[in-house]
Amino acid sequence: MIEVLSSAALASVQDLGRTGGLRWGVGTAGAMDDLALAAGNLLLGNAPGAAAVEIPVFPFEVRFTADCVFALTGADCAARLDAAALLPWWTHRARAGQVLTLGLPQGGAGRASRAMLCVAGGIDVPPALGSRSTQLRGAFGGHEGRALRRGDVLRAGATADGGGAGAATAPHGFGLVPPALALPLAVDGLPAVRVLPGAEYPAFEEASREAFWRTSWKITAQSDRYGFRLDGEALRPIAPMELRSHGIVPGVIQVPHGGQPIVQMRDAQPSGGYPKFGTVIEADLWRLGQAPIGSRVRFVEVDWAQALAALDEKAAWLDGVARLVALHRAAAIASTASPRT
Amino acid sequence: MDAARRIAQLGDWLAPTDIAVLEFTTPDLRIRLDRDVPPAAGPATARTAARDGAAPTPGADGTTGKSDGHRADRPGASVVAAHSVGVFLDTHPLATAPLAAVGARVAAGQPIGLLRIGALLLPVAAPSDGVVERVLATPGEAVGHGTPLFALT
Numbered sequence: 303m304i305e306v307l308s309s310a311a312l313a314s315v316q317d318l319g320r321t322g323g324l325r326w327g328v329g330t331a332g333a334m335d336d337l338a339l340a341a342g343n344l345l346l347g348n349a350p351g352a353a354a355v356e357i358p359v360f361p362f363e364v365r366f367t368a369d370c371v372f373a374l375t376g377a378d379c380a381a382r383l384d385a386a387a388l389l390p391w392w393t394h395r396a397r398a399g400q401v402l403t404l405g406l407p408q409g410g411a412g413r414a415s416r417a418m419l420c421v422a423g424g425i426d427v428p429p430a431l432g433s434r435s436t437q438l439r440g441a442f443g444g445h446e447g448r449a450l451r452r453g454d455v456l457r458a459g460a461t462a463d464g465g466g467a468g469a470a471t472a473p474h475g476f477g478l479v480p481p482a483l484a485l486p487l488a489v490d491g492l493p494a495v496r497v498l499p500g501a502e503y504p505a506f507e508e509a510s511r512e513a514f515w516r517t518s519w520k521i522t523a524q525s526d527r528y529g530f531r532l533d534g535e536a537l538r539p540i541a542p543m544e545l546r547s548h549g550i551v552p553g554v555i556q557v558p559h560g561g562q563p564i565v566q567m568r569d570a571q572p573s574g575g576y577p578k579f580g581t582v583i584e585a586d587l588w589r590l591g592q593a594p595i596g597s598r599v600r601f602v603e604v605d606w607a608q609a610l611a612a613l614d615e616k617a618a619w620l621d622g623v624a625r626l627v628a629l630h631r632a633a634a635i636a637s638t639a640s641p642r643t
Numbered sequence: 644m645d646a647a648r649r650i651a652q653l654g655d656w657l658a659p660t661d662i663a664v665l666e667f668t669t670p671d672l673r674i675r676l677d678r679d680v681p682p683a684a685g686p687a688t689a690r691t692a693a694r695d696g697a698a699p700t701p702g703a704d705g706t707t708g709k710s711d712g713h714r715a716d717r718p719g720a721s722v723v724a725a726h727s728v729g730v731f732l733d734t735h736p737l738a739t740a741p742l743a744a745v746g747a748r749v750a751a752g753q754p755i756g757l758l759r760i761g762a763l764l765l766p767v768a769a770p771s772d773g774v775v776e777r778v779l780a781t782p783g784e785a786v787g788h789g790t791p792l793f794a795l796t
Binding site for chain 1: 663664735736737754759760761762763764765766768
């Protein structure tokens with residue numbers, strides 16, 4: 303179906319994540335930008351949680367070994383199908399033998415960092431513990447429990463309407479306004495994410511707490527799917543803290559002894575013992591997941607009700623996408639099926 | 644009842660458009676009008692409408708298209724009209740350069756503009772190989788079905 307031509311490491315098969323396994327010490331994994339994954343799948347008529355390929359390193363190349371309808375979401379990577387330029391956040395059709403090339407993310411300072419390649423029917427890898435996401439730490443799930451490498455061949459599953467793998471005749475040639483534009487969030491011109499203060503927040507110095515919200519934080523090169531190490535004004539506890547290890551989830555902001563915070567991301571370990579300064583809200587993990595290394599972000603303090611409202615807003619955007627795309631796909635299928643002279 | 648006259652009126656309204664099927668359903672009524680659309684006027688084109696001076700198509704919201712004063716200027720020019728209601732965009736929301744600037748050479752099927760409906764983006768495809776002569780609608784404005792968007796030569 304698609305054959306990986308790049309040696310570029312770190313691309314992986316991801317779905318919406320492996321929930322329910324934290325009690326066994328199994329982290330969630332899943333797409334760093336779950337909104338890009340869900341939207342790409344909806345464009346194709348897939349279930350929102352169908353598996354796709356997450357690509358964080360460019361250029362990235364695949365060859366289609368069969369006709370296939372696919373969607374590109376996430377970072378706008380000036381994609382090409384053979385020589386033809388492709389629109390971002392759009393559904394396309396490839397013929398067998400064509401090569402898809404993703405270049406460097408476009409968009410200057412506001413660029414995203416991860417592209418999603420979704421195919422009609424989803425990437426067909428065997429589910430493990432209820433998910434097709436690659437669990438890199440445990441080396442299972444996804445494609446052979448590891449990041450993709452040159453020569454890997456991924457198959458597309460059957461589509462919901464019974465079409466063959468990759469549904470080469472499925473509706474295509476339309477797209478979406480990206481959620482970064484539809485649901486913008488910025489402070490002083492920098493991308494922002496919302497944070498709930500954590501259990502140990504009151505145990506940090508007043509000046510550190512104030513600086514956390516007031517200053518920008520750089521995403522250092524020591525950042526990946528496991529966690530983002532941030533660089534900024536050191537966060538100082540009022541007194542040194544020693545905690546027992548306890549359960550943590552993606553989004554938790556830990557502060558090790560040096561005072562430079564770590565945000566746990568989708569491949570977070572399931573437990574940790576550093577003090578928890580706060581938690582990036584679930585609704586905004588996709589924003590942080592798309593922030594490139596070297597860029598700066600701002601944090602905005604919210605309460606529980608605001609965090610839930612943000613989740614509702616995100617769900618409402620996806621519902622709107624699902625409704626409009628379903629109408630358009632139905633019309634496109636009807637016009638293909640109706641006899642024309 | 645003047646249903647027959649009204650159906651004839653619908654037919655007249657459909658005549659200058661590229662709409663192939665009009666279907667209208669209520670709990671106790673179903674009307675379906677099928678037309679043979681000439682092959683030259685594929686989806687997203689209304690090349691004859693501008694050339695022979697046919698009346699602009701009423702948009703779905705009742706507004707008329709702006710074809711008066713926006714006709715293709717030269718013989719051989721064709722007008723690309725909106726195939727849907729939506730907000731006309733000449734540039735992808737993530738891009739800074741238009742999809743097809745005036746003077747650009749475009750290939751048949753290539754998206755040269757977009758119609759935005761909520762979060763959805765539909766392409767306005769070039770009906771044939773050609774050169775963009777003029778952009779006839781204002782980017783960011785709502786357009787109706789049949790509103791002229793581009794003149795191609």
